[in-house]
Amino acid sequence: MPERLIIIGSGPSGLTAAIYASRANINPLLFEGFQEGGIPGGQLMITNEVENFPGFPNGIMGPLLMQNMREQAVKLGCRMIMEDIQSVNLDSYPFAVTSASGDTYTADALIIATGAVAKRLPLDSEKRLWGKGISACAVCDGALPVFRNKELAVIGGGDTAVEEALHLTKFASKVYLIHRRDELRASKIMQTRVLTHPKVHILWNKTVEEFVGESSLSSLRLRDTATGEFTDLPVAGAFEAIGHSPNTNFLNGQLNLDSQGYIITEQDSTVTSADGVFAAGDVQDTKYRQAVTAAASGCQAAIDAERWLLERLGI
Numbered sequence: 001m002p003e004r005l006i007i008i009g010s011g012p013s014g015l016t017a018a019i020y021a022s023r024a025n026i027n028p029l030l031f032e033g034f035q036e037g038g039i040p041g042g043q044l045m046i047t048n049e050v051e052n053f054p055g056f057p058n059g060i061m062g063p064l065l066m067q068n069m070r071e072q073a074v075k076l077g078c079r080m081i082m083e084d085i086q087s088v089n090l091d092s093y094p095f096a097v098t099s100a101s102g103d104t105y106t107a108d109a110l111i112i113a114t115g116a117v118a119k120r121l122p123l124d125s126e127k128r129l130w131g132k133g134i135s136a137c138a139v140c141d142g143a144l145p146v147f148r149n150k151e152l153a154v155i156g157g158g159d160t161a162v163e164e165a166l167h168l169t170k171f172a173s174k175v176y177l178i179h180r181r182d183e184l185r186a187s188k189i190m191q192t193r194v195l196t197h198p199k200v201h202i203l204w205n206k207t208v209e210e211f212v213g214e215s216s217l218s219s220l221r222l223r224d225t226a227t228g229e230f231t232d233l234p235v236a237g238a239f240e241a242i243g244h245s246p247n248t249n250f251l252n253g254q255l256n257l258d259s260q261g262y263i264i265t266e267q268d269s270t271v272t273s274a275d276g277v278f279a280a281g282d283v284q285d286t287k288y289r290q291a292v293t294a295a296a297s298g299c300q301a302a303i304d305a306e307r308w309l310l311e312r313l314g315i
Contacts (some may be wrong), residue, residue, distance in 0.1 A: 002094035002106035003029045005305055008085050009113030009247075011042025012291045013281025015069040015238075016298030022076035024306045029079050029107075034100065036084040038117050041066035044291055048131050049144060053291055054222050059193075065291075085114075090254040090274045109276045109309055111301045112255075112263060114247035116282040117287070120240055121155070122247075125211040133217025137147050138164035138239045139290065142171055147214075149173050150236035151314060153220060156206055161241035162186040162194045168239070169199040176233060177202045180225055203233075211238065231279030255279070262286050270301040276312070278304050 005021055007014050010032035021028040025124035032040040039045050047062030056065075057179055074080065081099070094106040119137035120126060126134060135141040138154065142164075152172040154165040157179035165177045177194060182204045183192050194200050203222070209230070210221035219234045246262045248255075256264045256273035263279040270278040280301035282296035309315050 002108055003027075004107070004309060005109045005111065006030070006031070006095075006097055006105060006107035007111045008088075008097070009033065009042075009111075009115055009283070010040045010070070010080070011066075011113065011115045011281055011294060012044065012069065013115070013283075013294040013298035013301070014042075014111070014113035015066070015073050016295040017113060017280055017302040018073040018298075019069070019076055020299050021111075021305065022078045024302070026302075026306060027077060027079075029081070029105065030073070031085050031097075031099065032080055032082045033114070034082055034084045036100075036250075036258035037114055040082055041070070043118065043136075046131060047135075047137075047140065050140070050141060050291065052140065061230070079111065085250050087250055087252060088254065090251075090277060093276075094278070108313060108315070109279070109305045111270075111276065111298075111305055112248075112251070112272070112279045112283055113281045113294075113298060113301070114250075114283050116244040116246040116262070118190060118240065119243045119245060121208060121232040121242070123208070124212065126240075129211045129213055129217050131239050132215065133213060134211060134240070135237070136240045137289070138167050138241075141237075142168045142239070147171055147237045151176070151234065152237040152239065153178055153233065153235045154239045154241055156241035156243075157181060157183075157223060158185045158241070158243070159187055160188050162190040164239050164241045165194055165200050166197065169197060172199065172237075175200050176235065178206050178208065178220070178222065178233075179204060180207045181205065187205050191265070208238070216271075244282070244289070246282060258286070260286065270297060270304045276308060278308075 002169040005028040007030040044062035051059040078138040084100040153176040263284040
């Protein structure tokens with residue numbers, strides 16, 4: 001017999017979907033992932049203190065928040081397998097899902113909640129100081145006490161980088177926007193906002209060659225792309241805004257994706273282009289990318305899947 005519902009992904013969206021589906025007596029099976037597209041639990045597993053998730057007035061560590069979500073889903077009856085999904089077959093029904101070990105499972109409905117991974121600079125110093133002054137989300141971490149009234153840097157030149165820089169002006173004494181070219185890729189209105197903001201200083205034609213610091217970030221080693229000159233920029237924090245990569249390769253083009261590879265869902269819905277397949281969280285969210293919105297999306301996907309199973313299959 002096929003599974004009634006398989007959930008792929010174990011971040012806030014996948015685990016919330018598991019919680020709601022379990023409470024609806026759907027008895028879901030969730031694949032947590034293992035190595036592909038980040039670690040099980042998603043990006044919060046490499047996030048230190050989370051201050052903006054509702055219900056935690058004193059904040060909570062990212063890994064602990066994900067552990068709590070996982071325990072809640074298991075307590076309610078969700079079964080979990082810590083494996084990556086290598087491929088799915090959406091042309092046959094029930095849907096076929098093949099894991100990294102080669103085992104194939106079938107399901108009446110699927111929820112894709114595999115998230116997106118922030119692109120990061122391939123530097124050893126970045127890995128060493130990640131979470132110690134380096135982040136990929138200013139909205140998530142910018143308000144932390146360690147960054148308040150300090151000089152901070154944002155790396156990138158698109159809309160996301162500009163938005164991050166403008167957000168940080170609420171907390172930082174000065175924000176450097178570091179861009180490798182001599183013009184921004186952001187939209188004109190966003191460029192105007194950042195170019196005229198008194199707290200933002202744009203460093204053109206610069207790349208980060210090294211993150212400097214012992215126990216925490218203290219400065220950036222910059223290289224001028226025009227002259228090759230190296231300079232040091234003292235900052236207390238650096239936020240990488242060089243894009244995200246949605247974890248959709250395993251779908252092999254079987255769902256409608258946008259130009260960046262994100263799953264396209266119907267407006268105000270988690271419904272995808274394949275009947276019985278739903279998408280939740282950062283794998284279909286190019287705008288908000290927050291833990292709380294991912295969790296809300298997981299709730300929606302579970303409810304959409306429950307209604308679909310009832311209406312189409314009577315189960």
